[in-house]
Amino acid sequence: MTTHKTKEERRDQIMDAAISCFADKGYYETSMDDIVRAAGLSKGSLYWHFASKRDLFRSLIETWMAEALTDLPERIARCASASAKLCVLIDAPRDSLAARPELARAQLEFMALSLRDQEIKEWFRQAYVAQRMFITEIIAEGVERGE
Numbered sequence: 001m002t003t004h005k006t007k008e009e010r011r012d013q014i015m016d017a018a019i020s021c022f023a024d025k026g027y028y029e030t031s032m033d034d035i036v037r038a039a040g041l042s043k044g045s046l047y048w049h050f051a052s053k054r055d056l057f058r059s060l061i062e063t064w065m066a067e068a069l070t071d072l073p074e075r076i077a078r079c080a081s082a083s084a085k086l087c088v089l090i091d092a093p094r095d096s097l098a099a100r101p102e103l104a105r106a107q108l109e110f111m112a113l114s115l116r117d118q119e120i121k122e123w124f125r126q127a128y129v130a131q132r133m134f135i136t137e138i139i140a141e142g143v144e145r146g147e
Contacts, residue, residue, distance in 0.1 A: 007049075010041075010045065010049065011049050013039055013040075013041070014035065014039050014041065014045075014046055014049055014050065014056070015056070015059065015060055015063065016039075017035050017038035017039035017040075018030075018035045018038075018039075018056050018057070018060060019060060019102050019103060019106060020038055020102065021034045021035050021038050022057065022060070022105065022106045022109060023102045023103075023105045023106060026105070026109055027053075027057060027106075027109040027110070027112075027113055030053070031053075032046060032047075032053055035053075035056070054113075054117070054120070057106070057109075057110060057113070058110075058120065058123065060103075060106055060110075061106070061107065061110045064096065064100070064103050064106070064107065065127070067096060067100075068092055068093055068095075068096035069092065072088070072089070072092050075088050075092075076088050076089065076138075081142065081145075081147055082138050082139065082141050082142025082143075082145065082147050083142065083147060085138045085141075086135065086138055086139075086142075089134070089135065089138070111124070
């Protein structure tokens with residue numbers, strides 16, 4: 001009896017296969033055919049969910065960042081000082097990568113891709129600006145409290 005997966009389950013299946021491929025071969029050496037084989041799906045199914053390898057790769061990084069940030073506001077809210085909040089913020093990516101080490105190489109590949117791809121570079125810039133604003137707010141809070 002064949003079980004049908006939901007759209008989200010199928011997407012996760014593709015992304016898990018892609019993480020494995022990118023971790024093994026890197027972004028440039030991984031082909032969509034590699035991902036199709038690793039996922040055990042058809043090419044059509046892959047392209048139904050992701051328009052391109054770049055789109056899939058960006059989705060991986062966005063998903064990783066969302067997972068890394070899921071409980072971050074709650075963890076930061078429990079901190080009594082600005083310095084403790086900064087420590088939680090700085091440790092969050094490390095903690096996330098420790099939980100999913102296969103994403104470490106993918107993240108590095110994504111950073112390298114941002115040097116060649118203007119759209120990815122802009123996405124990174126926006127993420128950096130948002131993080132910088134958050135850090136600035138925490139520092140201002142610490143200054144205001146005399147830390």
